[in-house]
Each structure stands twice: as C-alpha cells, then as structure tokens.
Amino acid sequence: MIDSLSKMLAALLAVLLLYIYPAAEAANRQDELSQLTVYNTVTSFVDAVRTKGYITPTMYNQFQQELSLTGNTYNTQIEHLHKKYVPAYDDPANQLGFTGEFDAVMNGYYNEQIMPVLYPDNLVSIDDPSRKYFLTSGDSFRVEVQNTNRTPGAIFQEWLHFGAESVNRVTANYGGMVLNEDY
Structure with missing residues (x-):
C-alpha cells in the first residue's frame, strides 16, 4: 500500500515538474511580453498626442488595435x-478688487x-476635423491601461497557489506635458 502511494506521489510530482511548471513559466513570459508591448504602445500613443496636440479617431483606433494584439x-x-x-480678486464679487496676480487652475x-x-x-x-480632440501647449495628458481579463x-x-487571487498583471501608466499644437 505504501509502495503504491509513493509511486503515485512520484508520478504526480513528475507531471508537475515536467509539464505544469514549464507551462506556467511560459505563460508568465507571455505576460511579461504583453506588459512590454502595452507599455511601448501607451508610450508611443501618448508621445504622439503630446507632440501633435490633438487626438483623432484614427490615432485612438490604432492604439486600441495595437493593445488588442496581446x-x-x-x-x-x-x-x-x-x-x-x-x-485673483480680494473679493470675487467686486471686480475692482483685482490683486494684479493670476491663479493657475487645472480643469480635468x-x-x-x-x-x-x-x-x-x-x-x-x-x-472630419470636428472629430479631433484638441489640447493646448502646456496641458497635461496621461493614459492609464489595465487588463480586465x-x-x-x-x-x-x-492554480499553483491554491486559489490566491492575483492582481492585474498587465498595466501601463504614462503621461506628460503637451509640447506642441500641430493643427
């Protein structure tokens, strides 16, 4: 009885080491490649928007298409x-109370x-030009991407950690200041 139990345990361990572990490592490498692809895609999209100063549907569709390739x-x-x-005013109700200074406000x-x-x-x-979303030089532009599957x-x-949930494995967050208004 003990001999057959040890043989079954050895067979289970052999299957785990010969098939499951290499498959898990290959899947992890695929996630790392997806992470690199997503980061490069987000970076190129954000840099294009920051350089041009606008977003077009074609730019956004190409961005989404490159993301879906993963x-x-x-x-x-x-x-x-x-x-x-x-x-800036001392009293906002009185326009004569102008302090001579200006406050910077960020609208999101x-x-x-x-x-x-x-x-x-x-x-x-x-x-059509009405479908362009325009940004102004000096604005801030940022894109955040997370996988949902x-x-x-x-x-x-x-599976290997007995049901412990993992966090989103493929994410990217990139942004910066708009440099140009190329329109």
Missing part, C-alpha cells in the same frame, strides 16, 4: 488637464468628455 482586453483611462489662468477632462468628441452620435466622416499566467499562478 490577446488581452483592457480598460483605458485618458486624462487631460487643461491649465487655465484666472485673475476624462473619457466621458473626450470620447463623445472622437465618436459623436452623428454620421460624420472619420476624417485573467491572463494565462494569472490562471496558472492562482
């Missing part, structure tokens, strides 16, 4: 902070405000 699904968050200078625009400009409800051509590496990790 085989994962993603949640993409776009943030545009527009710098605006507002005159996110997916909810940007996507209706890129994809309006009407049948405007994709090349369970990657093969995450599935293996959860």
